[in-house]
Amino acid sequence: MAKDKLPRNLSDGCKLCYIGAKLVLFITGRCDRDCWYCPLSEERKDLDVIYANDQKITTPEEAIAEGEIMDALGTGVTGGEPLLEIERVVEFCSALKKHFGKEHQIHLYTGHAPTEEDLAALVGCVDEIRMHPPHEVWKDILNSLYVQSIANAKMMGFSIGFEVPSLPGLRHFFPLLDSVDFFNINQLEWGDACADNMRERKLETENPLCNAIKGSTKWAGEINGHPKVHYCTSTFKDSVQLRERLKRIAMNSARPFDMITEDGTIMYGSMEVKGDLELIIPCLRAGSYYEEMEDGTIELDWQQMRKIPRKFGGERKIIERYPNDGMIVEVIPQ
Structure with missing residues (x-):
């Protein structure tokens, strides 16, 4: 999506989301x-683990490598609660800023009302703070510590706002809209991890083909329309x-024979080699690439794989998966 087509009421961090950056x-x-x-899934919830996109990592260098792959x-910065590991936040974000430059925009999500001490630690390595107070405190938000956090953050040079799910009670934030830089509402979605809690509250999806919760857009309407409010569906x-x-x-990780789809996934062929690989190579187009795998298969352009005579190979399939060795979306036997 071109930057000139972005909605006007987006924070700097949200603009990066829109272009996938x-x-x-x-x-x-x-x-x-x-x-x-x-x-959060069981693989992450309440566990002290670190991920960059969908890759489990342990060091800032690994985070930088993931950032390089996607430009x-x-x-x-998300969690859990990032401020429970504020030293780690500073370590990773400082490394990212040092590598990519000061213009590398970093925003942090927190359920806390950051203290002056928290904010002082984040100066120079975090640009934007997104607070998401738990739903049960919304009705008393004007008397909460979040109000002071807004004032402190703005005084210290941060961009600050709220990011919350679309639930009843958003009207309680209305008096604070003029004091924040942005207010993001995320459409409430059905998830496996919170399905039981949603059933207890008689919540259901808008239709069987989506995860959006029925009524969530109406709840967002309590304040949606204000120039600082952005509703993310x-x-x-x-x-x-x-x-x-x-x-x-x-674009940065695909192999020469991987086909990039309109959805950003990659497609390639996987073929079991029976006999001599040297007999198969002449069947490929001149200059073609392929990769030999440890399991005895080769991976190659799926369209070229279809043209190789059956006598030269065993099981064949077309694989669609997320890039950078990500999750497999579909396997099509050939």
Whole structure:
């Protein structure tokens, strides 16, 4: 998506999401809250693990490598609760800034109301702070520590706002809209991790083909329309945000024979070699690439694989997967 087509009410971090240029740095799964709508999976929730996009990592250097693969223009630091590991946040974000430059935009999500001490530690390595107060405190938000955090953050040079799910009660934030730089509402979505909690509350999806919760757009309407409010739909996240990020990764990581799809996935052929590989190579177009795998198969252009006579190979399949050795989407036997 071209930058000139972006909505006007986006924070700098959100602009990166729209063009798929944000590295997602999951800094820890630890959290001192227990929000019923938390979407984290068992592989992350309450565990002290680190991910860069979907790759499990342990060092800042690995985060930088993931950022390089997608030509990241910025990073979103998520959790869990990142401020429980603030020293790690500073370590990773400082490394990212040093490598990619000061213009590499970094935004941090937190359920806390950052203290002056927290903010002082983040100066120079985080640009934008997105607070997401638990739903149960919304009705008392004007009397909460979040109000002071806004004032402190702005005084210290941060861009600061809220990012919350679309739930009833958003009207309580209305008096604070003029004091923040942005207010993001994410459409509430059904998730495996919080499905039981949603059933208890009689929530259901808008239709069987999507994860958006019925009524969530109406709840967002309590404040949606204010110039600082941006409503991010589940459709956008699925059809635009993820796709644009995958495309950037694919463009930098695809092998010569990988075909990049419109959705940002890659497709290639996988063929079991029976006999002498040297008999197969002449069947390929001159200058073609292929890769020998440890399991005795070769991976190659799927269209060329179809043209190789059956007598030269065993099982064949076309594989579609996320780029950079990501999740397999579909396997098509040939």
